Amino acid sequence: MPDIIVPTVTPFTPEGKVDLEKLKEHVTHLVRKGVDVIFLNGTTGMGPALSPEEKLAVLKSVYDVTNRVIFQVGGLNLYDVVKLARESKDFDIVGVASYPPYYFPRMREDWVLRYFRDLCAASPHPVYLYNYPLATGFDVSPALAKEIGCLKGVKDTTQDLAHPLSLKRVLPDLKVYTGADTLVLPSMASGLDGVVSALGNYAPELLLRVRNLVNDGKLREAVEVQQVIAELIDLSRKYGSLAANYVLVRELQGHDVGVPRPPVYPVVDEARLRSELEPLKRRVESLK
Numbered sequence: 001m002p003d004i005i006v007p008t009v010t011p012f013t014p015e016g017k018v019d020l021e022k023l024k025e026h027v028t029h030l031v032r033k034g035v036d037v038i039f040l041n042g043t044t045g046m047g048p049a050l051s052p053e054e055k056l057a058v059l060k061s062v063y064d065v066t067n068r069v070i071f072q073v074g075g076l077n078l079y080d081v082v083k084l085a086r087e088s089k090d091f092d093i094v095g096v097a098s099y100p101p102y103y104f105p106r107m108r109e110d111w112v113l114r115y116f117r118d119l120c121a122a123s124p125h126p127v128y129l130y131n132y133p134l135a136t137g138f139d140v141s142p143a144l145a146k147e148i149g150c151l152k153g154v155k156d157t158t159q160d161l162a163h164p165l166s167l168k169r170v171l172p173d174l175k176v177y178t179g180a181d182t183l184v185l186p187s188m189a190s191g192l193d194g195v196v197s198a199l200g201n202y203a204p205e206l207l208l209r210v211r212n213l214v215n216d217g218k219l220r221e222a223v224e225v226q227q228v229i230a231e232l233i234d235l236s237r238k239y240g241s242l243a244a245n246y247v248l249v250r251e252l253q254g255h256d257v258g259v260p261r262p263p264v265y266p267v268v269d270e271a272r273l274r275s276e277l278e279p280l281k282r283r284v285e286s287l288k
């Protein structure tokens with residue numbers, strides 16, 4: 001069965017501090033709902049806006065709840081990245097992950113290769129590549145991922161299913177996860193290893209539902225669930241998904257996960273988001 005992995009939001013206080021208690025509550029809730037693995041410090045978790053110390057604090061508190069964790073450690077200073085990976089040695093977790101170094105223009109492929117090999121050499125856990133070209137400006141090709149040679153898996157966030165499928169074709173022994181919520185059903189139906197879904201923060205039931213329907217061969221019903229997923233994603237993007245995620249958790253799961261950290265600002269017109277969510281909420285309820 002494909003894994004359901006949730007890249008958790010990181011709750012912040014209005015003063016901009018990481019709210020570790022709220023994070024723990026949120027993760028406890030997700031684990032109870034049946035989520036398989038928690039992905040920390042990802043995009044949804046505002047990883048690039050967290051200091052190395054904050055990233056480690058996030059791991060420490062979530063580890064009180066579960067060890068089914070992938071710990072994202074990526075950054076623009078390899079020394080920090082390597083140190084953080086080493087600091088995870090006392091935690092018996094699923095793995096560490098990293099996006100390739102971003103921002104720097106015209107990154108050479110051999111630099112990206114060395115970055116991941118250095119991370120693999122330092123990491124006490126299996127290493128996963130987080131490929132998100134829209135965010136990093138760098139697409140790690142299947143050939144490059146193969147040449148890196150030490151990866152356990154890849155989380156691939158593109159809107160094109162051909163992308164993770166070609167990774168799986170070139171690297172059949174690696175775990176290949178899809179990071180795009182728009183591709184939950186096609187990823188599961190085509191035998192990929194699972195999904196890393198931001199929507200899982202606020203509607204994990206829909207991911208479980210798709211998985212069950214695919215398992216039972218009920219693809220038409222699964223398409224209906226995927227359409228609801230797509231509408232939720234459209235709505236979240238309209239209000240800025242990185243901020244809307246916080247509102248959607250409260251509205252659909254009923255607990256508070258605080259606010260994002262600027263420069264991701266809280267949703268301004270929350271009342272309008274809530275009213276647009278209302279009809280969708282009923283559809284989500286009927287599918288739970």
Ligand code: ELE
Nearest residue numbers: 007042043044157179180196198
């Ligand atoms: C995805 C984003 C993708 C989730 C993470 C994730 O947060 O670490 O709008 O499809 O580009 O990367 O949710 O968002 P879109 O894996």
